[in-house]
Amino acid sequence: MSGYWSDILVGSKSLLTGMMITAREFFRPVVTENYPYEVPVMTERFRGHIELIPNEESGKPNCIACMACQRACPSDCISLKGSKKEGDKKKSLDSYILDFTKCSLCGSCVESCNFNALRFSKEYNLASFNKDDFIIDLLKRLEDQN
Amino acid sequence: METSIWRPIIYLVGIMAFAGVNAAYLGWCERKGAGRIQRRPGPKEVGPAGLLQPLADGIKLMTKQLLVPQGVDGIIFRVAPVIAMIPAITSMVVIPFSGNIQARAMELSVLLLFALASLAMIAILLGGWASGNKYAIISSARAVSQNLAYEIPMLLTVIAIVMISGSMNLRDIAIDQQGGFWHWNIFRFENGHFLYMWVGFIIFFICSIAETNRAPFDMAEAESELVAGFMTEYSSMGFGLFMMGEYLNIVVGACLTATLFLGGWDCPFGQTPGVWWFLLKIYILIFTVIWVRWTFPRTQVYRLLNLSWKILIPFSLVNVLVTAAFIKVF
Amino acid sequence: MTLPVELRHDETFVLNLGPQHPATHGVLRVKLTMDGEYIVHAEPVLGYIHRMHEKIAEAGSFPQFMPNTARMDYLHALAFNHGYALVVEKAAGIEVPERAEYIRVITVELNRIASHLLWWAAFLLDLGGFTPLLYAFDDREKVLDLLERITGSRLTYCYMRFGGVYNDIDDEFIAGTRDFIRRLRSRMPRLYHDLVTHNIILIKRITDIGFISAEQCRRYGATGPVARGSGIDFDVRKNEPYSVYPEFDFDVPVYHECDSMARYMVRVDEMEQSMRIIEQALDKLPDGPVQAKVPKNLKPEAGYYYSAVETARGSLGHRLVCDGGKNPYKLKLRSPTFSNLSLFGEVAEGMLLADALAFMGSLDLVIPEIDR
């Protein structure tokens, strides 16, 4: 019987405490980020899809088509072609296609690159109705940016 | 007067409008309230502060197809949502919004309200049954046992009120409490003696939450157990009507609580009474219902019945006896 | 209190709980044979998001499987990273620099707090309380921000490397972590406990529900908070210390009630213990490199290897078989919830539907980890 009364008393008190807590929260400011109006800043290490790093002087990609990233990729997202142009010492890039539909953003490619040619982009608004939008030509992307 | 024919029409339109606006905007209030409690803004895109959200929702629901799944009882399935609305709207007829705003002051209005409240449960039972969905049937069975269990303490507390007021007319009960908050049933002083009617008020309030199937007693909907309970198979306005019915039941419950315990349209400080006071009271009560919903987790079926049979019913019985004794002795 | 079942008649029916159901937190299907609201027989049906990670592991090289580990238990991804890194390091004999070990522990424990916070939120959601979910998410968001800062992603981290971690942590992360701990410590009693733990509805709802005896735990191989809620003092971090866990002073919360409330309390207490570990690790954090020299083409010696780590849900085992090649010859993942869930059928028998769902919530299921 004592359990009965203490249940009622302790129980009612706990319920009132709970209501007081939600009441307190009711008057506190909202913490929601107003997403499309307030755009978050991505952290420095944010792993978006990859992009090519342009050479500081020439603006051309640093990539020398060594294929390390292609080999490192666990899901075969990357296909690139390179060739040695007339008069150049190193190979340069002909095409760099990222199949983002398969990418799991693991960053193995960036890690494998020894020539400072790849980095993560800060793009996170990736949504489309068309699957083909995610087969990204990084070379073209770089040219468009310049 | 020649207005006699207009009177029912005016009231009908008035009640319908009141019911419609309430059903629509309580949804908005609930979402806003829940949002604030959870420290998010709630609906805010459609119109200023999301005020047009109910309109958008309504249009969406009305333009959608009412899916009638194969194997359901077609007629009952379609009729059940309408049945859910009837008691909610009809109940409004006898509610005294103020001294002169009341559609019909019936002698037995309390009785009528309780009869109608039981009808709301029938709608849930029919809807769940007709769906032919196992979740829906479980939900209906729960709703029935719950409503049965909670009608008893609710009625018992009301009996105490009726004994004090000596009337089953809501208008008379409200008039009996005029003249400031110390006259209200909840704080009632009778011949210098304090009647512990706040116990009855708490019991009544808990029961009204349970009767309207609101959290933490929403056993019938229990979205994490029964998906959406009796509404699982409903789409479009079938779902919409159930939702409206639910909100209207809350409004009726709040009106009843305000009339029975909080002095109806009386001003707490003994000044000019009016409909505004009544509305203020019911919206405070409705807010409390929303507040409760977004604070607590759900109870369990047998805990719920335990609460009713082991705590609320004994307490309300004692409440009736004590009240009777007070009235007899003093 | 589980009520005794009395089958008065044999009118049972089958209720398919899932694969799409709010309480299964993913695509788990439970085939319930019901008598009214009582469960006569419960059989979980798995495999709706099975992705055959073990075959993928065999197809790629050792480092190439690392991203996949985070995709099994997406709530405690870093522990899966850690477990896989440990077994390969064991096989290949790689030494991990001390700073990297500390960073691993800090991040794994942060992730454990995030995981428990999410469990707490989702459990309350199972019980019909929606508001605690958003409070917990508010705190979890802080953890995710911290982890995003150093790992670059918010959920599927892929942060560990053989012989170390991907990136070093910075001062801002350390300050942020300390802030977070302070914040959670202050919110814990006032918000979490007062609102939920001491709430009479919750106490009545989950006390004595889902009784799992210690013997049952052993027969089914249950680990983690499920076992610890049944009075078994078993935590891989203590029993088989790995990484730098022996250097820290922390307790393993054990409750003997064997019910859902006990499991609830274990997890809530574990958050506090994780915070203690993080604080100590931050205090002791040594300087040095975070990545050892590891050969590019990793070819561990042939043999059988096993390694276990403690994830938020229990003991995660990696059984690795190498044949001397650059791919894992066989990688078997022992997922904790797979074993924990196998208890469900036996325990749920005779329970009410609502209680069974509360019990299921207390097991803390993460379906991709069960299905792998």
Place this chain on the structure above:
Amino acid sequence: MTILEQTQAALAPLFPAQEEPPAAAEPEGEEPVEAATSPAERRPGVATTEYSRQGYHLEVLCEPGQLVAVAEILDRQRFFIESIAGVDWPKQEQLEVVYDFTTYEAEPCRVAVRTVVPRTAPLVPTISGVFSGADWHERETFDFYGIIFDGHPDLSRILLPEDADFHPLLKDYMP
């Protein structure tokens, strides 16, 4: 006596022929190499392994027929089952099943039980009667490798669809 020694002692009577040589004779480093390339070549027996390198203390190689007896001994020693892993050795025409046991006791002790069966007739007795938890693990191994666990109450697909007719973790399986 430590749990390790107790278990070793309890398991010893099962392998009478092979009492003497176990851990003492062979140096640990090379043993797994041999074992991995040709699992069948080692004789049945109990051997300690190097915990710091391999992550478990005791390795039991047994005939499929001895499995239930081993499991019962481990059950009496209060072990619990962690996992069951299949391994395919197509060159040797063999399938191997690796059982992992461990204990809740404070002193760590992990036991791996390995057994091999011919690839053409992969029949292993079930231990789900001893450890209820083995039920699902055996179903999973059946699912992936097609190993039949004799006496299992419900040996059906668990992770793959019910109507799957392949065993994906076999090395010669190509999707």
